[in-house]
Amino acid sequence: MEQPEETPGILAALGLNDVSSVQQFAELKSYLENLVEHANALVVAVDRSRRVTVWNGAVARLTGVDRSAALGLPLARFVTPEVATPLAALLTRTLAGEAVEGFDLPLARAGGGEARVAFNTAPIRDTAGHVDGVVAIGQDQTRLRHLEAAAEQAEKMAGLGRLAAGIVHEVNNPLVAVTMYADSLYTKWSDGHGDPGDLEKIAGIREAGLRIQQLARDLAAYARPSAGKEEALELAPLLDQATLICKPAFKEVDAVVQRDFRAVPLVAGSRSALTQVFVNLVTNAAQAVKRGGTIRLGLHFDGGHVRVSVADDGEGMTPEIQGHLFEPFFTTRPGRGVGLGLATVKGIVERHGGTVVVESAPGEGTRVTVNLPARLVSPQVKVPLRSPGSTPHSR
Numbered sequence: 001m002e003q004p005e006e007t008p009g010i011l012a013a014l015g016l017n018d019v020s021s022v023q024q025f026a027e028l029k030s031y032l033e034n035l036v037e038h039a040n041a042l043v044v045a046v047d048r049s050r051r052v053t054v055w056n057g058a059v060a061r062l063t064g065v066d067r068s069a070a071l072g073l074p075l076a077r078f079v080t081p082e083v084a085t086p087l088a089a090l091l092t093r094t095l096a097g098e099a100v101e102g103f104d105l106p107l108a109r110a111g112g113g114e115a116r117v118a119f120n121t122a123p124i125r126d127t128a129g130h131v132d133g134v135v136a137i138g139q140d141q142t143r144l145r146h147l148e149a150a151a152e153q154a155e156k157m158a159g160l161g162r163l164a165a166g167i168v169h170e171v172n173n174p175l176v177a178v179t180m181y182a183d184s185l186y187t188k189w190s191d192g193h194g195d196p197g198d199l200e201k202i203a204g205i206r207e208a209g210l211r212i213q214q215l216a217r218d219l220a221a222y223a224r225p226s227a228g229k230e231e232a233l234e235l236a237p238l239l240d241q242a243t244l245i246c247k248p249a250f251k252e253v254d255a256v257v258q259r260d261f262r263a264v265p266l267v268a269g270s271r272s273a274l275t276q277v278f279v280n281l282v283t284n285a286a287q288a289v290k291r292g293g294t295i296r297l298g299l300h301f302d303g304g305h306v307r308v309s310v311a312d313d314g315e316g317m318t319p320e321i322q323g324h325l326f327e328p329f330f331t332t333r334p335g336r337g338v339g340l341g342l343a344t345v346k347g348i349v350e351r352h353g354g355t356v357v358v359e360s361a362p363g364e365g366t367r368v369t370v371n372l373p374a375r376l377v378s379p380q381v382k383v384p385l386r387s388p389g390s391t392p393h394s395r
């Protein structure tokens with residue numbers, strides 16, 4: 001049997017000189033190669049000229065670049081231009097004999113997007129102890145980063161919740177007094193006895209007070225939307241109630257409201273939170289339509305979901321605006337809104353296991369659809385919540 005070509009030096013170093021040792025060595029080599037190939041870590045190695053010598057399965061899967069396509073090419077080819085310089089510095093340090101830990105390297109992911117990978121590098125030495133390459137072992141940190149970001153966000157929300165509760169408490173009580181006194185002075189002087197200028201100022205005080213109260217309420221709803229106990233809900237009356245609450249908004253623009261409600265199953269959720277979702281959507285629609293515009297409310301059931309849609313033939317939205325819709329404090333209507341409406345809608349709907357879909361085109365209008373999981377599969381059959389003993393027909 002012939003010795004593998006590249007091995008004599010290593011064989012001598014290992015003291016292997018008979019055929020069976022050579023065979024054992026070949027087996028060991030293939031075993032180690034397998035180990036690297038299937039390791040649950042990203043393993044890359046380069047030679048002194050920084051060309052790829054090892055590119056294991058995990059790296060191939062992450063980057064979408066096959067081993068055969070990577071071997072022999074400069075490693076710098078596979079990273080984005082921004083990280084080429086830090087990568088070169090990393091390889092230089094390691095080739096100088098230093099092991100580097102926790103080097104953060106973004107890699108282009110196969111399906112698009114970027115993976116955050118933390119690499120530890122070590123010099124590879126030949127039998128004489130000279131560094132002739134670098135091995136880098138990495139872990140994909142993307143998921144960890146996402147979890148960290150989510151935890152950070154949750155913490156921020158909890159902080160914001162406490163802040164909002166504080167504001168609502170401290171601001172609301174004095175404001176109720178302000179608006180009530182303004183109300184009573186307005187009534188007292190509106191019989192024509194008082195100074196009309198004073199009357200206007202009182203109306204202004206009342207309106208400003210109401211606006212701050214609304215802001216405090218919006219903030220609290222955004223930060224603490226889970227308030228309200230869960231029950232089995234019929235959505236049609238909820239939608240009608242939301243429409244009633246929004247009546248002043250669409251009367252202001254003479255909007256026509258059309259309903260297309262089908263029989264749908266119940267949905268499990270908080271009455272106050274879902275009412276708020278629909279109030280926000282109908283308000284947005286009313287603010288978007290021109291005088292005499294149309295707002296269509298839909299209630300449908302399909303694919304296990306109850307779908308509530310609020311459509312308007314108003315101004316519509318550009319893709320840019322659509323990209324920011326759900327961000328808290330994003331608004332194109334400064335003075336009228338504070339930009340918490342859709343952020344609150346999304347938070348509430350997601351807590352109910354649902355999704356929000358927006359379809360819109362500038363000048364054509366907007367349709368927002370809220371999909372909520374149905375509590376029961378067949379329409380019109382109602383079961384009281386939390387009483388597994390009762391049958392669907394017991395009421």
Ligand SMILES: Nc1ncnc2c1ncn2[C@@H]1O[C@H](COP(=O)(O)OP(=O)(O)O)[C@@H](O)[C@H]1O
Nearest residue numbers: 284285288331332333337338339340341342366
């Ligand atoms: N039905 C709609 N038609 C057009 N634009 C809308 C509609 N709903 C929301 N938007 C846009 O999304 C932004 C954010 O909405 P929202 O979160 O409810 O905040 P706000 O109403 O306080 O501005 C609005 O300022 C507006 O630009």
Ligand SMILES: [Mg+2]
Nearest residue numbers: 284337341342
């Ligand atoms: Mg709004």
